[in-house]
Amino acid sequence: MVQIHSPLLSFFLLSIRFIRRFLFRPFVKKTSSERFWEIDALRGIAILLMIVYHFVFDLNYFGLYKADLDSPPVLLFLYPISGTFLLLVGISLTVSYSRAQQNLSNRKVQVKFLKRGTSVFGLGLLITFVTWVYPHDGYIVFGVLHCIGLSILLAYPLIRFRTFPLILGLLCIILGIFLRVTVMVDFPWLLWLGFVPSGFFTLDYFPLLPWFGVVLIGIFLGNRFYQNNTRKFSLKDHSQSILSRGFCYLGRHSLIIYLLHQLLIVGLLYVIQLVINGSRIV
Known part of the structure; x- marks a missing residue:
């Protein structure tokens, strides 16, 4: 034994x-109709x-x-999952923003998103601490929760725009891919943005470039298809x-x-x- x-x-x-x-x-909140x-x-x-x-x-x-x-089949499995998750973050932000606008003052809406962003980012810091304790090697410096938390804070001023988030989102993705493929630095201070130093290893890494761009595209889609907290397309109800x-x-x-x-x-x-x-x- x-x-x-x-x-x-x-x-x-x-x-x-x-x-x-x-x-x-x-x-964890109760289900809402x-x-x-x-x-x-x-x-x-x-x-x-x-x-x-x-x-x-x-x-x-x-x-x-x-x-x-790191094989192509695994990456083709991983990136759509990550992209879907962050795309839904953006869509959910627009839905949440529309609901908050109907019930809260602008000041309270700002506080709501500030609390949400800092809370999620704080959980990311908790993940950093846990992975620094174990396994330590490759501990998570800027993972998905860091990215989501900071994206919520940065995206709040952009939610009310209809087309600009799409344009900025595409630019973020293009710039992020460019940085990943062509740029290598010798300092770690801009890891959160997408500048990767030589020899860097981590268990989870979601820099703002390109992933904030995916959140912004989600905001564009949310404003397009869920404007004013209303579904703008027909969908058969399979919820039950x-x-x-x-x-x-x-x-x-x-x-x-x-x-x-x-x-x-x-x-x-x-x-x-x-x-x-x-x-x-x-």
Whole structure:
């Protein structure tokens, strides 16, 4: 029988308790009839596929399964997932903005988005700290939560515009691709923007260029298809089907799922690795 006496396992259990106590209630909200089910469903599909990718990534990291995560098929699987997730961030911002405008003063709307952006960015900093503790190598400096949090803050002044977010979004994507392909720097201070130093390695990286551009395109689509909190296209209602309800549930709770799933996967694989190796870690 394997006995586990590990600071990592203790930290893992304490992290779960912390997230359940301090993060679960503020971010999990009751289902509202005002929500657009298709947005929740698409977000749920994206978060499910992201979990699949992270599971394979963790299997590879722990040496339980070898996979070439930089191969074209894997990247073709990963980038559409990330793009969909951030596109929906932009769409959701326009929907949330329209609802807030109907019920709150401009000052309160500003405060609402400021709190939301800083809260998500703060969770990104928590992820930075956790990955700095373990595994440390490749700890996350500017991952998806950092990107979403800062994007919310930067996008707020642009939500009311109809076409400008599309133009600026396309420019951000083009510039981001250009930076990734052609520019290499010897300093880390602009990692958040997309300037990657030589030899840089991280477990998760979503710089503003190009990913803020995807959020901006989502804002354009949100203003086009969900203007004034009203769906501007016809869509058959599948919200009550078993599959849709499952995806919608995942989509409504995507933030807490994102925070918890890696802890659970890493904890499970860590224990499996101990059992396979038959070792005792002190």
